[in-house]
Amino acid sequence: MITNKTTYECTDCGRPDIVKNGHTRKGKQKFHCKTCGKYGTLDPEVKYPPERKAEILRAYHERSSLRGLERTFGVRRQTVSKWLKKK
Numbered sequence: 001m002i003t004n005k006t007t008y009e010c011t012d013c014g015r016p017d018i019v020k021n022g023h024t025r026k027g028k029q030k031f032h033c034k035t036c037g038k039y040g041t042l043d044p045e046v047k048y049p050p051e052r053k054a055e056i057l058r059a060y061h062e063r064s065s066l067r068g069l070e071r072t073f074g075v076r077r078q079t080v081s082k083w084l085k086k087k
């Protein structure tokens with residue numbers, strides 16, 4: 001017998017009081033938190049890990065062309081400008 005028991009907590013408040021709430025289009029488990037009322041996805045997909053993001057931002061500061069980044073890294077201009085605004 002194989003038991004694979006994973007416990008998940010709410011990504012917002014950290015309470016274990018969450019219930020399954022269907023799946024995303026990509027098949028990720030969605031949840032609803034009964035404590036704080038949050039609807040969310042477990043293990044959300046991280047599209048750009050921090051190293052990748054840092055690399056892209058470095059390239060931006062060296063060459064400073066969003067269109068160039070789009071071609072080189074395949075990252076959307078909107079995504080990069082969002083990161084730039086956050087800084």
Ligand SMILES: [Zn+2]
Binds near residue numbers: 010013034035
């Ligand atoms: Zn919660």
